[in-house]
Amino acid sequence: MAGSDASRALAARVLEACEARGLMLASAESCTGGMVAAALTDIPGASSVVERGFVTYSNAAKVECLGVPMALIESHGAVSEPVARAMATGALAHSRADLAVSVTGIAGPGGGSAEKPEGLVHFACARRGGATAHARIEFGAIGRDRVRQASVQQALEMLLAMAEG
Secondary structure, eight states: OOSOHHHHHHHHHHHHHHHHHTOOEEEEESTTTTHHHHHHHTSTTGGGTEEEEEEOOSHHHHHHHHOOOHHHHHHHOSSSHHHHHHHHHHHHHTSSOSEEEEEEEOOSSSOOOSSSOTTEEEEEEEETTSOEEEEEEEOOSSOHHHHHHHHHHHHHHHHHHHHHO
């Protein structure tokens, strides 16, 4: 199983909400490395809702797979609101999904700075033809596994809110 009982239950709720509304999902993940897609596809029947997942760990992958402008990464950094938003909208542009969530952050250990500390994660959730929501969360230096698990939970919560909204 790709996570806690809480994330499994939340993933099931996301899938139910999307299936009820005929929505397909995509994920664009950096620091979670596919864990959001794994949490969703852990649930039987996910294929009726999950369209695809992008693991874009490197900056080059963000550019090549999602169409994130390199200038955006260079000016704001990969861990930023503009890049998270571009990842989510890029996932929609490069898929048949109706909703897309993105995750980009510094899971640690290390890699942080005063401006962008370890445990900082940016999320975006986009709806085709609609709004893109953003969240910036500083989980703190709680350890790589805990940052990644908390990030999966946050991404699923954003998908559920967007699907139901």
